[in-house]
Amino acid sequence: MRLRDLRTGEEREAAGTDVAPGTTAIRAGEIAWVSHRGETYRLSAVPRFSSRTAHRPEDTPSLEAPMPGRILGVRTAVGATVRKGDTLVLVEAMKMEHAVRAPKDGTVTRILVTEGQMVGLGDVLVEMG
Amino acid sequence: MTGVGRFGRVLVANRGEIAVRVIRACRTAGLESVAVYSDADREARHVALADAAVRLGPAPARESYLSIPLLLAAAKETRCDAVHPGYGFLSESGDFARAVTDAGLVWIGPPAEAMEAMGSKISARERMRAAGVPVVPGALIGASEEHEKISLNGTFKEILSLGFPVLVKASAGGGGKGMRIVTSPSDLSEAIASCRREALAAFGNSTVYVEKYLDSPRHIEVQILGDAHGTVVALGERECSLQRRHQKVVEECPSPAVTPELRARLCKAAVEAARAVGYVSAGTVEFLLEPSGAFWFLEMNTRLQVEHPVTEEAFSVDLVALQLRIAAGERLPELPAAPAFHAIEARVYAEDPDAGFLPQAGRLLVWVEPSGPGVRVDSGVISGQAVDVHYDPMLAKIVAKGRTREEARRRLVAALRETVALGVATNLSWLGRLLESDPVVRGETYTGLLETLLLPAPPPPPHEVFAAAASVLSGPASAAPGSTKSSWPGPFDTRFRMGGGA
Numbered sequence: 001m002r003l004r005d006l007r008t009g010e011e012r013e014a015a016g017t018d019v020a021p022g023t024t025a026i027r028a029g030e031i032a033w034v035s036h037r038g039e040t041y042r043l044s045a046v047p048r049f050s051s052r053t054a055h056r057p058e059d060t061p062s063l064e065a066p067m068p069g070r071i072l073g074v075r076t077a078v079g080a081t082v083r084k085g086d087t088l089v090l091v092e093a094m095k096m097e098h099a100v101r102a103p104k105d106g107t108v109t110r111i112l113v114t115e116g117q118m119v120g121l122g123d124v125l126v127e128m129g
Numbered sequence: 130m131t132g133v134g135r136f137g138r139v140l141v142a143n144r145g146e147i148a149v150r151v152i153r154a155c156r157t158a159g160l161e162s163v164a165v166y167s168d169a170d171r172e173a174r175h176v177a178l179a180d181a182a183v184r185l186g187p188a189p190a191r192e193s194y195l196s197i198p199l200l201l202a203a204a205k206e207t208r209c210d211a212v213h214p215g216y217g218f219l220s221e222s223g224d225f226a227r228a229v230t231d232a233g234l235v236w237i238g239p240p241a242e243a244m245e246a247m248g249s250k251i252s253a254r255e256r257m258r259a260a261g262v263p264v265v266p267g268a269l270i271g272a273s274e275e276h277e278k279i280s281l282n283g284t285f286k287e288i289l290s291l292g293f294p295v296l297v298k299a300s301a302g303g304g305g306k307g308m309r310i311v312t313s314p315s316d317l318s319e320a321i322a323s324c325r326r327e328a329l330a331a332f333g334n335s336t337v338y339v340e341k342y343l344d345s346p347r348h349i350e351v352q353i354l355g356d357a358h359g360t361v362v363a364l365g366e367r368e369c370s371l372q373r374r375h376q377k378v379v380e381e382c383p384s385p386a387v388t389p390e391l392r393a394r395l396c397k398a399a400v401e402a403a404r405a406v407g408y409v410s411a412g413t414v415e416f417l418l419e420p421s422g423a424f425w426f427l428e429m430n431t432r433l434q435v436e437h438p439v440t441e442e443a444f445s446v447d448l449v450a451l452q453l454r455i456a457a458g459e460r461l462p463e464l465p466a467a468p469a470f471h472a473i474e475a476r477v478y479a480e481d482p483d484a485g486f487l488p489q490a491g492r493l494l495v496w497v498e499p500s501g502p503g504v505r506v507d508s509g510v511i512s513g514q515a516v517d518v519h520y521d522p523m524l525a526k527i528v529a530k531g532r533t534r535e536e537a538r539r540r541l542v543a544a545l546r547e548t549v550a551l552g553v554a555t556n557l558s559w560l561g562r563l564l565e566s567d568p569v570v571r572g573e574t575y576t577g578l579l580e581t582l583l584l585p586a587p588p589p590p591p592h593e594v595f596a597a598a599a600s601v602l603s604g605p606a607s608a609a610p611g612s613t614k615s616s617w618p619g620p621f622d623t624r625f626r627m628g629g630g631a
Contacts, residue, residue, distance in 0.1 A: 003598050005590045007483050014592070017600035019616075025597035026494045026551050032598035034590070038546030039558050041590045043598035067487045068518045072326060085626065093488055093518050097327050121490075 069093030136211035143215030145509030148175035154449035168195035213233035299328030351399035363396035385572030441470035494552030499544035
């Protein structure tokens with residue numbers, strides 16, 4: 001099967017026959033977690049026949065929650081013109097606050113969350129055009 | 130039940146590794162311990178370890194670990210006669226200490242008055258200045274009554290006169306929560322508003338204050354112990370300069386920057402600070418040490434510190450056992466005058482260094498702790514445990530000691546590499562690379578170091594890693610030899626394989 005290392009993006013073919021000494025692996029959903037010689041890796045299988053589109057943050061039309069947490073505030077509005085780096089949404093988790101910022105100049109086309117709402121990792125918060 | 134005199138059963142009003150640490154100390158002292166837990170912590174390590182456990186409420190801390198009525202009810206229900214607050218949560222709440230004492234229970238900590246005197250950083254600095262302890266220059270903005278008025282519409286002129294950058298902090302509590310460096314006046318109101326919200330969420334108190342930011346200081350803190358008979362002693366310093374976003378990540382004892390002469394001066398100032406507020410129990414006086422050797426009082430933490438194990442290992446003492454004896458009214462025993470060992474601690478956080486160190490939540494599917502000569506692990510987790518978004522993301526502290534700093538450092542690097550954490554991203558690999566970096570190897574650290582230090586990237590995955598991933602991602606788990614289907618509950622499809630005939 002074809003596998004991708006989630007940190008480096010490196011892809012390689014491998015057969016699932018053997019786990020080498022000094023290696024521990026576990027599957028969680030679609031992710032394989034591997035500990036090998038003191039380092040931890042996360043990998044996923046690359047679908048065989050799908051056209052893989054590279055994830056390019058500057059082209060992402062939606063902004064996702066960077067972690068599970070609570071929406072502290074929405075700092076923009078639908079139709080607002082925003083500059084790259086503007087704070088759009090504040091998320092609180094584990095007693096820390098994180099600002100979700102505009103990845104580019106553009107217009108806010110949709111807001112999917114409200115203050116006080118709990119969100120999961122990767123939930124879409126805002127869409128930009 | 131023998132106990133330590135005045136009490137025999139202790140309610141441990143905390144969670145995670147510090148609850149585990151206190152439960153162990155109780156057991157060693159011949160005391161029974163009662164754990165408390167929220168709905169998120171039903172399967173947690175501290176709950177399993179204690180002699181009994183009481184559910185407090187739902188996961189949010191304000192409805193569980195921060196609820197004084199629920200904690201007192203738990204103590205009453207289980208007939209506890211003493212309360213240990215751990216660190217964080219209500220450990221520095223004078224209200225909690227007083228409520229515990231008023232309920233006829235022994236409070237294993239400092240007097241409420243001492244906590245309150247040090248709890249507000251503003252009043253603490255005034256007390257310290259009056260006691261002759263050097264205080265961070267230009268830190269105070271008006272008197273303690275006036276600082277309440279510094280709001281979004283308030284007296285910016287006073288703040289601006291300090292010059293930039295300035296530090297905005299939560300007045301209650303430590304740990305860097307809510308703290309921000311502000312480099313320009315235009316960012317100040319947002320920083321204050323944001324700090325207020327974080328302070329409210331973390332400590333239930335939205336008071337903030339602003340101080341002058343010192344360039345390249347070290348964070349040095351002194352461990353003190355006071356008994357109810359008026360004896361206050363200092364147990365050396367801890368070097369805590371390695372901080373990320375004002376959160377300590379690596380601490381050591383002794384500090385490579387502190388000479389015996391400087392140690393004597395630091396310890397003297399710390400003892401004076403503790404005496405000025407009638408301090409009893411374990412506490413920590415924090416200083417900023419400038420390259421010139423000048424040091425300034427930062428704050429006093431009126432509780433056990435997260436990083437207390439490095440003092441314990443370097444001095445061969447048990448600080449929690451001493452807290453129990455002090456609370457029972459005993460006099461402080463003879464304590465070592467100087468550290469016999471060097472100890473270094475690394476904090477393992479559920480956070481992803483490859484994604485801006487964002488806190489991670491999920492299920493810790495595999496957790497294997499290191500061991501070996503000079504290695505100590507204070508951990509609050511077990512394999513299969515959920516890491517919840519509601520609490521601090523620290524999973525464990527890994528501590529190594531040695532006859533020299535270098536021996537301790539090498540042991541710690543080896544211990545970190547031996548640790549396995551799968552299912553939730555952690556900073557384990559990053560900690561190992563940090564401890565191998567030149568400034569840390571040389572002991573040349575300061576509080577801003579991690580903002581600029583560039584660490585080498587982790588190695589790319591070798592072939593064995595791809596093969597192992599393919600093994601768990603393909604085919605039924607039971608088809609291959611050496612594979613185990615996990616019995617952990619939850620939404621994860623977990624299949625666990627170890628190499629080497631495991």
